[in-house]
Each structure stands twice: as C-alpha cells, then as structure tokens.
Amino acid sequence: MNYRHAFHAGSAADVLKHVVLLETLDCVLQKPKPVFVLDTHAGEGLYRLQADAEADDGIRRLWERRAEWPVLARYFEAVGRFNGTRLRDYPGSPLLIAGRLRADDRLVAVEEATAAHDALQQVLRSPHSQIFLGNGYHALKALLPPRERRGVILIDPPYERVTERSALLAGLKTALQRFRQGIYLVWYPIKDKRDAERLVDAVSALGENLCVELLTWPPDVKSRLNGSGMLILNPPWGLKKKMGEVIPTLAQLLTRDGTPRYRVR
Numbered sequence: 001m002n003y004r005h006a007f008h009a010g011s012a013a014d015v016l017k018h019v020v021l022l023e024t025l026d027c028v029l030q031k032p033k034p035v036f037v038l039d040t041h042a043g044e045g046l047y048r049l050q051a052d053a054e055a056d057d058g059i060r061r062l063w064e065r066r067a068e069w070p071v072l073a074r075y076f077e078a079v080g081r082f083n084g085t086r087l088r089d090y091p092g093s094p095l096l097i098a099g100r101l102r103a104d105d106r107l108v109a110v111e112e113a114t115a116a117h118d119a120l121q122q123v124l125r126s127p128h129s130q131i132f133l134g135n136g137y138h139a140l141k142a143l144l145p146p147r148e149r150r151g152v153i154l155i156d157p158p159y160e161r162v163t164e165r166s167a168l169l170a171g172l173k174t175a176l177q178r179f180r181q182g183i184y185l186v187w188y189p190i191k192d193k194r195d196a197e198r199l200v201d202a203v204s205a206l207g208e209n210l211c212v213e214l215l216t217w218p219p220d221v222k223s224r225l226n227g228s229g230m231l232i233l234n235p236p237w238g239l240k241k242k243m244g245e246v247i248p249t250l251a252q253l254l255t256r257d258g259t260p261r262y263r264v265r
C-alpha cells in the first residue's frame with residue numbers, strides 16, 4: 001500500500017476530523033488529571049498544501065473568512081499556529097494533539113510507513129510525545145490501558161485494504177477489553193452509504209457513542225468521497241452539545257451543492 005495523505009491534507013474530511021478531535025480534547029482537558037493520547041495512524045504530521053488538491057474543498061474554502069465563524073475558532077487557531085499570514089501548511093493530527101497537551105499529558109503516535117514516520121520525526125518535537133514505527137492496531141493491545149487511566153485514542157486508517165474494517169473492529173474490541181473507559185475516535189469515509197452504515201452499526205454496538213457525519217455531496221452522487229464521519233465511543237461530557245453548535249455551521253460552509261447535510265446523534 002502506498003497511501004500518501006499529502007493530497008488529502010486539509011480536505012473537508014480532514015476539517016471535520018480535526019474539529020472533532022480538538023473539541024474532544026478541549027472537553028477532556030477541562031479536568032486537571034493527566035491524559036494519554038494514542039494516534040494509531042499518525043501520518044507525516046505537517047503537509048505543504050498543494051495546488052489543485054482536496055484542501056480546495058476544505059480548509060481553503062474557509063481560511064480567508066475564518067473571522068466570521070467564532071464557533072470554529074479553536075480549529076482555526078490551531079491551524080494558524082503553523083502558518084503566517086498566508087495559508088501554506090496544514091498540520092496533521094499528531095501536531096494538533098501535541099499543541100494542546102499540558103506538561104503531564106502524553107502522546108504516542110504510531111505510523112506504519114517508513115517515509116511518513118521519518119517525516120513525522122522531523123516535525124514532532126515535543127518532550128511529551130513519542131513516535132513509533134509500526135502497526136497502529138498492535139499498539140491498541142501493547143499500549144492500553146495507559147498508566148494515566150484517562151485516554152483519547154484516534155483511529156484514522158486510510159481504508160485502502162479490504163481487511164481494514166475487520167482489523168479496525170478487532171482492534172477496537174481488544175482495546176475496549178483492556179481499557180473500557182477510553183474515549184475512542186474513529187474516522188470513516190462515506191462513499192457507499194451502506195458500507196458506512198454497516199461500520200457505524202458495528203462500532204456503535206460496542207458501547208455508548210456519538211456519531212457525527214458531514215456530507216459534502218448528496219449520497220447518490222458518484223463522487224470520490226461524498227462525506228465522512230467520526231464515531232466517538234464514550235464521548236466526554238459536553239461534546240454532543242458542542243457538536244450541535246459547530247457541525248451545522250461546518251456543513252453549511254463545506255457543502256458542494258448548497259444543501260447542508262449532517263448528522264449529530
């Protein structure tokens with residue numbers, strides 16, 4: 001597999017994923033106790049935005065007018081830290097997480113591809129972060145439960161292998177056996193609606209959850225990606241309310257045909 005996230009960096013799917021990630025961290029960081037964060041599919045960490053790439057339908061649609069949407073301020077502020085006046089680079093999940101953690105919190109980022117792992121090592125330099133080269137699903141077994149007993153686990157696979165969904169479900173089940181109270185964030189693509197629903201049903205059956213979806217195209221339009229979703233197992237207190245405030249705005253801004261489509265439930 002030679003998945004490269006660079007073309008997708010800053011896409012509408014990345015915007016949704018990173019907004020949900022940052023808002024989840026905000027809820028969790030309200031309490032002073034240390035938190036462990038595991039990013040099982042970390043990517044390269046920082047992406048130079050390319051011309052004619054998916055960011056055109058994501059962050060680039062929003063950036064110039066960002067001051068108009070204070071409800072998204074947390075996200076814009078996080079992206080802004082990696083840019084001057086012009087939007088040039090897009091931070092991936094490990095950098096966004098590291099930017100939020102406090103001195104006693106800890107991040108482990110796992111990446112399977114050597115080139116992406118090496119790139120991440122160049123940009124993620126923080127005393128409370130570790131980077132591992134390997135399989136993120138194995139890390140769910142090896143690193144859970146964390147000594148902090150409070151944790152957020154982001155699972156963001158590329159869904160390129162036919163076995164991805166079964167690996168994800170098996171990994172989640174193992175993780176929940178070891179660390180029942182962890183907060184698990186699972187990103188998924190919406191291309192074939194039935195595929196997405198099957199995955200949502202299977203993950204939802206594992207425990208209390210919040211499902212956030214945003215479609216940029218109607219489900220019956222044949223597009224590379226019609227939308228994406230985040231499933232949050234054991235959502236922290238306050239997240240559902242926050243999503244109810246943020247996601248309708250995002251859906252309005254990112255729709256490609258003028259009709260906002262989203263779900264928060």
Ligand SMILES: C[S@@+](CC[C@H](N)C(=O)[O-])C[C@H]1O[C@@H](n2cnc3c(N)ncnc32)[C@H](O)[C@@H]1O
Binds near residue numbers: 158
């Ligand atoms: C969608 S990208 C990650 C993007 C990143 N989470 C972000 O939000 O910025 C998926 C990454 O997972 C890596 N990958 C694929 N299978 C993996 C596995 N089993 N374990 C760890 N990394 C994997 C790919 O090389 C790719 O860099």
